Amino acid sequence: MKTLFTPPWWAASPHVQTILPFLFKVAKPITFRQRQELPDGDFVDLDWLGQAQNGQPILVIIHGLEGNTESHYVRRMLIEAKKAKLAAVVHHHRGCSGEPNRLARSYHSGDVNDLAYTLGQLKHYYPDSPLYAVGYSLGGNVLAKYQGSTQQHSLLERAVVVSAPLTLGACAKRLESGFSTLYQRFLIKRLQQKMLDKINTTDLTEQMPITKEQLKMLNTFYLFDDKVTAPLHGFTDVNDYYQQASGLGYLQYITKPTLVIHAQDDPFMTAEVIPTQDQLSPMVEYELHEFGGHVGFIAGGWPWKPHFYLEQRIIAFIFSEENTLTEPDGSSSSLSH
Structure with missing residues (x-):
């Protein structure tokens, strides 16, 4: 599925794309919290949308730096997941769920172990449920690294990486x-x-x-x-x-269908986050849009009632029957590069 993202005239600025969604009020879905104890004595909190049933597809949402269930992109994704009849759960990084974590350490951009533990627990308690994930910004980098470092052992059927700082230093x-x-x-x-x-x-x-x-x-x-x-x-x-x-070097090792979405005008990024074709696994579909800001992608409407590109694109990719878009030479396709 190739869908071009074009912002409305009033949202062409990367800062409008980045800031307005943060200010725009999104109805808070009803969630319930599950505390997950970790092997090192710490914990992370999972916020569930509804009660998952074994066999029902589960979407794991991984927020960005200092985000949580209250983040605008998380709220919108929960709403769309409910419409798509997906069970959804927000994986909080340590200390991001409103209560300080117990240990001196916290979380970081390459911390795949906590995510791997959450996915392992989900697979244990819901063995017949296919697992999907979407990660935003820092959470997207974590997800990209998880996909590449676990390769064929990834517990995810499909993953979507949004606005990830794949080259952290830059x-x-x-x-x-x-x-x-x-x-x-x-x-x-x-x-x-x-x-x-x-x-x-x-x-x-x-x-x-x-x-x-x-x-x-x-x-x-x-x-x-x-x-x-x-x-x-x-x-x-x-x-x-x-x-x-940094997640960039892991993209070439991904063996499960993964969509990566970037905006060229993202004020958090530079061109160094953009992978070359040689850095992409055939299982990675890469979308590079001219506009979109950082986790913005306002697609239309008006400032007081915008609508967005990301949620529909994420749902479409999750339910897509194709593993990836491929070129005649077998390499992965990108929307624009």
Whole structure:
């Protein structure tokens, strides 16, 4: 299925595409929470849309940096999943469900283990249910890495990766200039507050790699990842983290149908996230759109009542009978490249 995305005239700006969906109110679907205990003593929370039945297809939704079930794209996806008669569950990263996680460590862009554990639990309790997943931004990078690192052992029938920072170092640098610094500032403040709460937690204070005073100085993703993310999660430094966690190099190893969607005007990205044909597995369908911003893709309507491209495209891909679009030479097809 090849569907061109074209924004309305009033939403051609990447910042309108990125910011308006965040401001637009989406009705909150009714969900119920399941706490999942992890092998290391920590937990993640799963928010379920309805009660899944064994044999019913399950869509796993993986949010972006500091996102959760309240995120606009998650809410819209839950609504569309219900219409499509899919069971849906939001996999929260550690500490993102409204309650601090127990350990000093948190989550990061290449953390596939928690996702793999969730998928394993789902397959255990719903053995006859096909599993699908969609990951947004940071969650999309996690999903891409999971698909590539597990290869034929992936528990997913199909996956969709949206607006993923597949080259983390380049994306971190991109957010240090121009209007994009506003997005960085907004997210860094949330990360700093979460880390401050842990520094102030008696049982965790000594495990923190920085002090309160040092934390205040970490005003870029590069600095935060170097002084917090990398040491907390066992990486040598920020460059080691970015190299190991970036999803781009995993795309060529994917063996299950996977759709990757990017916008060229995404203010979180650079051209370095765009894979070459040689970097794509035949099982990866790649869509590169001229417009769309970051997890935006407003397709029409008006500012007070927009409608979106992503949800319909994701549902269409999940239910598609074709494993991938292929060129005559057997390589994967992209909408535009």
